[in-house]
Amino acid sequence: MTTPSRVATVTxxxxxxxxxxxxxxxxxxxxRAHSVRQDPGxxxxxxxxxxxxxxxPVTTFGLLGADNAAPFEALCAAKxxxxxxxxxxxxTRVNIKIVDDRETTDINMDGLSADDIATGKVVAAVEAFAADDALVVLSGSLPPGCHAxxxxxxxxxxxSRGAKVLLDTSGVPLTLALKAxxxxxxxxxxxxxxxxxxxxPLETIEDVVRCCQRLHAQGIALVVVSMGEEGALFLSGEGALLARLPAGELASTVGAGDAMVAGLAAAVIEGAGLERTARLATAxxxxxxxxxxxxxxxxxxIHAMSEDVTITTIDSAEQIGASGTGEAR
Known part of the structure; x- marks a missing residue:
């Protein structure tokens, strides 16, 4: 199977x-705010x-409001x-992220209304990009007017065009994608x-592992679940790994999950195995x-941090924390 060499994201x-x-x-x-900043996101x-x-290099597809497109255009020009x-x-909508000494509070808006003509143009452009050398990342929520x-x-x-697809969404769009x-x-x-x-509820890591095993058995090659301070679970045909890396100084949790998706994409482009994927995405x-x-x-x-990731091999959901589970650094 061809290792993708081109990447696109869809927002x-x-x-x-x-x-x-x-x-x-x-x-x-x-x-009183200590600081305020705005970033295209x-x-x-x-x-x-x-x-x-x-x-x-990345190609970005999606829908963007013309009135305040400048921050996005500047980001694309700079990278x-x-x-x-x-x-x-x-x-384009403006989302509020309030960061205090404990956590980040998100206030997200609905976004611009989209019609079938606009979304159809995006879908057609992404489909034209797709081929067996492409990885396409489908990310995020859907705006009003965009069908789930x-x-x-x-x-x-x-x-069908040979592209690999990485999906990161939630709610009804995720449910429908996993029923397809x-x-x-x-x-x-x-x-x-x-x-x-x-x-x-998936209260234990064992519960998460069993759920991921079910999804993998249905045909998803790699299932990754981020779990905050407990780390992230990576499950594929190579097995299951739990990756942990303590966080240092916390500037903002905004976009950390998206950074993990970028790490997954980078690992796919690299042709990495499961452990390298877990290390890179966690870093x-x-x-x-x-x-x-x-x-x-x-x-x-990033390279140094990837080496510091603690990897725990999970033999089965029932063996987490038991003698059958080994650790590597």
Missing amino acids: FNPAIDQTITVGHLTRGEVH GKGVNVASCLADWGV PIADRFERLPGA GIYAEMVARLR QVLPDIIKPNRRELAAWAGE FAVAKLGRPGPHLPDLGT
Whole structure:
């Protein structure tokens, strides 16, 4: 099978992320911001930006409001990112991210309304890009007017052209994509998103492993679940691994999951095995925690962090933490 050499991301619902940093967020109180910044965002945009920092050229597709497209255009001009966004009348949504000393609080808007003509243009352009040397990353929520089954339809079209497909979404779009006859090659829900799809709480790592095994048995080659401080689970035909890397200084959690998706894409382009994939994706995600905006540190830092990832081999869901589970560094 051909290893992809070209990458595209698709973002139907981009956003300008306005990140406000406060000392401690208390409901009902007046706060003074320590800092405020705006970054072009949306999951696929974040993935593209981090991949470009790694040195992988990316083509970005999706829908973008013409009124405030300048931040996105500047990002693409500053990095090896080809802008193939379809412009719509109006402004791209602005999402609020409030970062305090404990966590990040997200306030996300719906986004510009999209019609079948606009989304059809995006789908046609992505399909024209797709071939057996392409990896296509479908990321994020869908805007009003965009039907929930669009990702499921795109997966079938893109895979029929030989492309690999990495899907990172949640809710109804994820449910429909996982019910379809043709499934994505890779998915990366977080634990909460996976639990919502499964209809059960997934309280233990054993529960998560069993759920991932079910998805893999249905035909998804690589299932990755991010679990916050517990690390991330990576499950493929090579087995199952739990990857952990303690976070250092926390600048913002915004986009950390997208950075992990970028790490997965980078590993696919590299033709990496499961352990290298787990190390690289985890390093991308944790490195992003230390930086505001959709950006990674230098390549040397990422390589060093990937070597520090603790890998736990999981022989089966029942053997987590038992003598049958081994660790490697």
